Amino acid sequence: MNHTDWLGLSGFALASLWPVLHLPYIRRLDTLRRLLFAAAGYVLMMVPLFGLSLAGWLRGIIGDLSLTTLLLLGSALYARLNPAATPLWDARERASLLLFISVMALMLYPFALGWGPLDPYRSGYGSIGLIVMLALLALWALRRGLALLPLAIALAVTGWSFACYESTNLWDYLLDAPLALYALGATAGGLLQQAIRRKRA
């Protein structure tokens, strides 16, 4: 198995573990047993059955998950496996990243799917302009005291540089459709909550 397949399949194995770790029975287990359970679940998802693993079935429908999704999944699984530990990222960090993903998704998907003559997805093929824009954004976020957003951008850009996935397009390392839907939903929900709170105040 080459590294692009391993990473692509691992994304779905990890994504499948996340809801399982929320089951009441699993939540009652201690950390070591949860870890063993997660490891067994990962192996189960990765082992081919009748020529194809369960992760491969999901991968055939959704495609590879972006590195940003893997970063968020990893953080969420860490929190599930170590409930007593301090969360890796606070609400502000997460909200900033999800806002960034939402804006990028709105910039990308409608136009890439044919709305208008411009195709922003094209800029993902080694456009210096996109790379510089992301660098400035990451530095600005660092200056604002954020860590998750610059880390996600740096991870995506590094993954693209080393061709971690079969895609050669930087956008595919930054975001994917399920993450975009989640980010748009979470950002819209957050803004709605803020608006309701202001109205009540």
Place this chain on the structure above:
Amino acid sequence: MQEKSRRLALLALVLVAFALALFKASSWHFGYGFRLPEPVLQAAVPVPAPESKKFRRGMRGGANPVPSGRLEPHLVSGIGRTADAVSLVELKDGSVRAFWRAAGRGGAADAAIISAVFDPAANSWSEAQEVSGRAATRRSLRRQIGGVDDPVATRAANGALWLFYGTDGFAARRSSAIVLMSSEDEGLHWSAPRRLVTTPFLNFGTRIKAAPFVYADGTMGLPVQHQFITRFPEILRLDQTGKVIDKQRLASGGRAALQPLVLVRGEKEALALSRAENAERRVLSMATDDGGRHWQPAQTSGLRNPDAALAALALQDGALLAVLNDPERGRESLSLQGSVDGGASWRELTRLEEMNGLGNAGLAKSQCLEVTAHLLRSSDPALRNADAAQLSLRLAAAGPQVLRQGGCHFEFSDPAMIRTGNGDIHIAYTWNRTFIKHLRIDQRWLTQRLKEPQ
């Protein structure tokens, strides 16, 4: 202090990440301009003239006989599975390898990519062999796929044969993607298929139909169609290892320009043709005169077409050829058309197939099968003098397709066309959704026919 160290480490990570990315992006450049096809070098291999009077008439252009009009039909594909979506590529020894999609009763799920080789000296096709299928592709890609779709073969700049084909996802062809495999031994053995990622939304909806072309820097242009939510033509650009390094939209969504193909006319000039769903029932054309950097907006061309797949070719003398259906005759006829003015006007050079009018002629089933049998005999020298038993197998496969709409409907579709090193033109197409039919046209006849006054 710990927070400051963490921030410094993150800053270092960001700087290193972007230094790497800029280094990669700066080495990732390509130019514009096209590589012209290789000139004709070999002497033309004599082609046996067909025995059918009908075909001789067709090739001689009706009332204007041309002395060396030649056409040798063959049915390429075997019996038992339907065949469609043929693609042709010339091998280094001058023979022609065809690829097509074959499907059994399971439809897309048991479809496979099949290949056979035409030997021009022996004037015969080899046995067909399976190149790839759903199970093999699924295993290599390590992901679920719904089936395999249209193959397109070409020769890469490094001399290897490349075979692109589509894979359907869970939403059938709307979710199709393209995979690529290569062969260093002219198609005897193939690498494992590799998936090209071409759209950001689940990699949905890119279909390939037409043969690629080569840019001056050795990179390859792959005309494709985006068909998820909206439909528009694009060109994917692949480097010499087959990685996607750029994509270019030819027309925005809503123009419904489908299945583009690119005709390279010069180092800077090319014409893209595309079937279209338009009221004028005309092919759309998009031109470039700066090596493909910019493409003009889609315009209605003089080439009539009922929104059906077409094949086209640019000859070295500037003439253009196209094989397509006629809008007034639907897919029951297929014609070879030519243009000597860069695609501004087109005229029919010969009618390759003509079965228009039988659909509503009220033929009985037995009469229709008789016509089909006659057509089969004239479509392959091996069937010309075949006994009833030999012919019945082919007829059993073709009959249900011809009779499927209750009348007697013939269909000739999905053409492919190449010019080989000796100048011959090879045309293949789907014959009644059942077989792949191959024709060979001598360039001397073609040159003469193109020079004739309208």
